[in-house]
Amino acid sequence: MTNKVLTRILTLALIAPLFSGCIFFESRESRAMRRDPSFQAGYADGCASANARGANLRTGGVVRDEALYKASQPYRAGWGNGYATCNNQVPQHGPDPNMGGMQPSKPPGTL
Numbered sequence: 001m002t003n004k005v006l007t008r009i010l011t012l013a014l015i016a017p018l019f020s021g022c023i024f025f026e027s028r029e030s031r032a033m034r035r036d037p038s039f040q041a042g043y044a045d046g047c048a049s050a051n052a053r054g055a056n057l058r059t060g061g062v063v064r065d066e067a068l069y070k071a072s073q074p075y076r077a078g079w080g081n082g083y084a085t086c087n088n089q090v091p092q093h094g095p096d097p098n099m100g101g102m103q104p105s106k107p108p109g110t111l
Contacts, residue, residue: 039075
């Protein structure tokens with residue numbers, strides 16, 4: 001490789017962490033919203049919805065205060081975060097479609 005290419009790669013490697021800082025550090029507004037009781041209630045309801053998925057086929061297992069969901073941005077954000085976070089913890093019912101009908105070699109939840 002030439003010096004010009006190496007210089008570009010090194011420059012990009014040094015600049016990339018500066019732009020990724022937004023991913024790792026929340027703003028004051030985000031931290032304040034996470035402490036909001038509406039956010040915390042929304043998070044709890046979103047997580048309960050993810051864990052109740054399939055439990056009640058008539059309602060779909062959604063736990064949500066619809067009036068608060070429509071009116072409160074912290075509640076909506078909390079509900080979405082709670083659902084996304086807890087959704088991965090719910091075991092699938094039936095065979096994994098990515099396994100082609102084969103049973104996994106390890107129990108779910110283990111590495």
